[in-house]
Amino acid sequence: MEALALRAYAPADFEALHALDQACFPPGIAYSRAELRSFLEHPSSSTAVARLRSTVVGFAIVRPVRRRTMALPLAPVCAMMHVLTIDVDPGARRQGVGGALMRWIFERAAQARSQAVVLEVASDNSVAQSFYQSFGFVVTGTVPGYYNGVTDALQLERQLRGAAGPIGS
Numbered sequence: 060m061e062a063l064a065l066r067a068y069a070p071a072d073f074e075a076l077h078a079l080d081q082a083c084f085p086p087g088i089a090y091s092r093a094e095l096r097s098f099l100e101h102p103s104s105s106t107a108v109a110r111l112r113s114t115v116v117g118f119a120i121v122r123p124v125r126r127r128t129m130a131l132p133l134a135p136v137c138a139m140m141h142v143l144t145i146d147v148d149p150g151a152r153r154q155g156v157g158g159a160l161m162r163w164i165f166e167r168a169a170q171a172r173s174q175a176v177v178l179e180v181a182s183d184n185s186v187a188q189s190f191y192q193s194f195g196f197v198v199t200g201t202v203p204g205y206y207n208g209v210t211d212a213l214q215l216e217r218q219l220r221g222a223a224g225p226i227g228s
């Protein structure tokens with residue numbers, strides 16, 4: 060996509076990212092300012108900000124975690140990359156912004172020698188589910204009432220090839 064650029068989060072981005080998150084998710088699921096700030100400023104979080112012709116059009120936040128893969132419950136606990144959110148401006152969707160952020164996530168996961176990328180998605184968010192499916196994520200579980208005690212979350216996982224990098228997408 061022409062002129063799409065990713066860079067690391069800077070505190071001056073905060074208001075734009077908060078507005079974007081409010082536009083992406085319904086009330087109650089969108090992050091409060093305090094929640095968003097705590098995720099962005101957590102020492103182990105990494106955030107990529109996507110800009111198109113110097114306008115912020117998306118962002119993604121990830122954090123390394125140690126977990127047992129849900130696909131193999133007896134497997135040892137290992138390093139994984141947890142996606143806290145991917146947000147793309149409603150006016151900039153279906154142009155590859157989310158895909159660029161997902162490729163950044165795979166790069167971060169490879170750098171951190173993660174075995175898999177994991178995330179939760181609302182069971183009624185069919186667009187995001189299609190998006191993740193297109194990047195090879197599979198459903199590994201369900202968390203009843205994960206969102207506000209009402210909406211279930213699907214747990215998704217995308218195995219990476221060893222610690223070297225993502226399976227070719």
Ligand SMILES: CC(C)(COP(=O)(O)OP(=O)(O)OC[C@H]1O[C@@H](n2cnc3c(N)ncnc32)[C@H](O)[C@@H]1OP(=O)(O)O)[C@@H](O)C(=O)NCCC(=O)NCCS
Pocket residue numbers: 083084144145146147148151152153154155156157158159178179180181184186187189190191193
């Ligand atoms: C999910 C989201 C991040 C996708 O961002 P995007 O920039 O539109 O994604 P891309 O343009 O890179 O799409 C990549 C692929 O995902 C799939 N996809 C994306 N949007 C889709 C849709 N509306 N319907 C079906 N498939 C879709 C397609 O396979 C697409 O490839 P294609 O356009 O070549 O067919 C965006 O819709 C969004 O921000 N939604 C609201 C926030 C959200 O739900 N985030 C995820 C929370 S867990």
